[in-house]
Amino acid sequence: MSGFPSEALLWSELSRCGVTRGEGKCLPSLRSWSWFSTMFEGDPRVHCIEKRFPSGAECGSLISTRIEYDDADIGGASLLCFLVSVHPREEIAPYMGAKFDYGPACPACGSGGVLLPGSGFPARALPAKRSYALTSSTVLLVTGNLLQNLRQFPNSDQWLVQLEDNKKRQPLPWYAIWSKTTLPPAFTRSKGFALQPESRFTCSVCDRNRWTTSFEQPFEYIYSRTEMSKLCRPAIPTGGDVPDVVSTWERHGCGSPIDGSEKVWRVPTPYTFVSQRVYQVLKKHMKGKLHAIPATLVE
Numbered sequence: 001m002s003g004f005p006s007e008a009l010l011w012s013e014l015s016r017c018g019v020t021r022g023e024g025k026c027l028p029s030l031r032s033w034s035w036f037s038t039m040f041e042g043d044p045r046v047h048c049i050e051k052r053f054p055s056g057a058e059c060g061s062l063i064s065t066r067i068e069y070d071d072a073d074i075g076g077a078s079l080l081c082f083l084v085s086v087h088p089r090e091e092i093a094p095y096m097g098a099k100f101d102y103g104p105a106c107p108a109c110g111s112g113g114v115l116l117p118g119s120g121f122p123a124r125a126l127p128a129k130r131s132y133a134l135t136s137s138t139v140l141l142v143t144g145n146l147l148q149n150l151r152q153f154p155n156s157d158q159w160l161v162q163l164e165d166n167k168k169r170q171p172l173p174w175y176a177i178w179s180k181t182t183l184p185p186a187f188t189r190s191k192g193f194a195l196q197p198e199s200r201f202t203c204s205v206c207d208r209n210r211w212t213t214s215f216e217q218p219f220e221y222i223y224s225r226t227e228m229s230k231l232c233r234p235a236i237p238t239g240g241d242v243p244d245v246v247s248t249w250e251r252h253g254c255g256s257p258i259d260g261s262e263k264v265w266r267v268p269t270p271y272t273f274v275s276q277r278v279y280q281v282l283k284k285h286m287k288g289k290l291h292a293i294p295a296t297l298v299e
């Protein structure tokens with residue numbers, strides 16, 4: 001199968017692999033449908049999906065495998081990435097009204113761009129009864145009590161970015177989490193990543209936006225704790241050796257090159273890692289919907 005001509009066909013293909021609706025989401029992007037899901041390591045259906053949706057040059061299926069970590073793994077982690085099983089059907093992206101500071105970014109593809117307050121987002125796409133949602137490119141959106149609890153962290157104004165209704169241009173009570181602080185590149189022995197083949201979506205200048213999770217391995221970021229404290233840019237605002245909220249250097253999401261007039265439809269997005277104390281707040285509010293992936297820190 002090449003391309004995604006319709007959502008119905010996408011589900012038809014997935015059902016041939018034994019996947020049922022409810023195990024993932026079909027999400028529209030500007031040029032195709034994407035199927036977004038995560039399965040546990042060793043799930044025999046992954047091989048079938050991999051054959052039907054070969055990772056190619058186009059944005060496509062976003063399946064990834066994951067390890068089921070136990071409480072000791074999670075509780076002992078200094079930095080955690082997360083997946084949330086509540087997805088709005090829209091994206092934080094320029095074509096939806098998001099605005100970025102491209103000052104620290106790659107001039108060709110926008111990797112490293114920082115989301116700006118007042119970024120537009122369609123209010124109708126936000127969940128009515130939940131205080132959180134995760135876009136397909138893993139940008140976490142928060143509101144309500146969860147937002148209030150996150151505001152208690154020092155420097156939260158550095159990573160809580162207010163959204164506004166992209167039609168009415170009025171402030172929304174929703175914020176995106178997008179850290180201005182960026183980790184150094186992950187250790188080369190990190191697992192579960194593949195560089196996408198070069199295509200019209202990948203950047204030939206910085207090589208930052210070619211990262212994608214691989215089908216075969218759950219992803220595991222590995223960092224040097226000492227390098228992290230030295231190389232985070234800007235410096236870690238809390239003064240400790242691990243930031244509260246931080247973006248990965250690696251970006252994903254098939255961002256298109258910036259053409260000089262900001263007519264880019266999507267900016268490559270990082271994964272976000274949070275400290276143990278921020279993770280505990282997220283967990284309290286997202287019972288059963290939050291899956292954590294600890295980073296491995298070596299000295």
Ligand SMILES: [Zn+2]
Nearest residue numbers: 106109203206
């Ligand atoms: Zn670039």
